[in-house]
Amino acid sequence: MKITVKVPATTANLGPGFDCLGLALPIYNEITVEETVMPGSGIEINIIDDSETFDILSIPKDENNIAYKAIQLLYNFIGQSASDLKITIKTNIPVTRGLGSSASVIIGGLIAANELLGHPADEAVLLSIASEVEGHPDNVTPALVGGFCLSSLESDGSVVYSKIDWPVNWKLTLIVPDYELDTSIARSVLPDCVSVHDAAYNIRKCALLIDAIYKKDSELIKKCFKDKIHQPYREKLVKGFKELNEFLENKEDILGCVISGSGPTFLVISENDGFEKVKDDVKIIFEDLNVNCDIKTLNIENEGSKII
Ligand code: HSE
Numbered sequence: 001m002k003i004t005v006k007v008p009a010t011t012a013n014l015g016p017g018f019d020c021l022g023l024a025l026p027i028y029n030e031i032t033v034e035e036t037v038m039p040g041s042g043i044e045i046n047i048i049d050d051s052e053t054f055d056i057l058s059i060p061k062d063e064n065n066i067a068y069k070a071i072q073l074l075y076n077f078i079g080q081s082a083s084d085l086k087i088t089i090k091t092n093i094p095v096t097r098g099l100g101s102s103a104s105v106i107i108g109g110l111i112a113a114n115e116l117l118g119h120p121a122d123e124a125v126l127l128s129i130a131s132e133v134e135g136h137p138d139n140v141t142p143a144l145v146g147g148f149c150l151s152s153l154e155s156d157g158s159v160v161y162s163k164i165d166w167p168v169n170w171k172l173t174l175i176v177p178d179y180e181l182d183t184s185i186a187r188s189v190l191p192d193c194v195s196v197h198d199a200a201y202n203i204r205k206c207a208l209l210i211d212a213i214y215k216k217d218s219e220l221i222k223k224c225f226k227d228k229i230h231q232p233y234r235e236k237l238v239k240g241f242k243e244l245n246e247f248l249e250n251k252e253d254i255l256g257c258v259i260s261g262s263g264p265t266f267l268v269i270s271e272n273d274g275f276e277k278v279k280d281d282v283k284i285i286f287e288d289l290n291v292n293c294d295i296k297t298l299n300i301e302n303e304g305s306k307i308i
Contacts (some may be wrong), residue, residue: 031108200301
């Protein structure tokens with residue numbers, strides 16, 4: 001049997017919601033898992049880059065592959081070991097750009113393997129395993145269930161999450177630079193401890209951000225995307241953060257601009273066609289910085305992963 005799962009990209013943090021907030025985007029990877037015919041043939045991992053634009057050579061094709069690691073944990077959950085499997089990852093989500101490509105292959109691998117095994121794991125188990133492999137739940141949760149999610153990784157390894165409707169006229173523009181930034185590097189620049197002052201700043205911004213999204217309040221949300229616990233440290237790794245934020249400040253129908261996940265992609269949240277009005281100027285900002293970017297404006301993806 002062979003199972004293929006289509007999994008959306010995700011953008012995490014949304015400014016103050018570090019390791020907690022995330023939403024799904026309509027760009028998809030497809031992950032296929034099949035049992036190999038010959039017992040003892042081992043694990044085979046194939047990566048197909050449809051767009052031929054990503055550096056897929058850096059993706060491990062052995063036991064270190066994160067889809068395989070997640071599948072192995074699922075097999076362990078039922079007291080077995082995953083030995084003879086073929087995993088095919090068809091990539092459309094840019095790799096190491098802060099768009100949840102790793103979360104997508106973890107979730108895709110888990111859903112497909114769970115289907116092959118006859119559904120031994122429920123959603124809670126899948127999310128717990130996915131968060132263990134990923135280290136945080138903010139990408140894997142919306143990758144699985146779609147939409148805008150608030151997730152908390154609990155000390156027992158379980159994930160508590162809540163999904164809130166995203167306002168339909170709030171568009172999501174991705175500015176995807178042509179250079180990579182590994183999440184481990186973007187996390188290594190963060191301090192082990194932050195001050196109570198900075199933590200309190202993020203708590204109040206995040207609380208207001210959720211309220212603004214819930215109430216679809218486009219004036220309130222403009223005050224909510226700043227944070228003091230990750231973006232200030234990552235600014236030096238993502239070219240254009242300061243320039244872009246300064247330019248977009250107070251522009252009509254622009255609601256906010258943040259680093260997508262751990263970067264280097266930027267996420268601009270705008271109302272209606274707000275981004276279209278500034279797109280040409282934004283291109284010039286990145287041209288001046290000698291950074292090639294792919295810019296696309298999308299709606300939220302509300303469905304999450306699907307077996308196809
Ligand atoms: N919350 C994670 C981080 C997302 O900011 O490191 C990684 O994509």
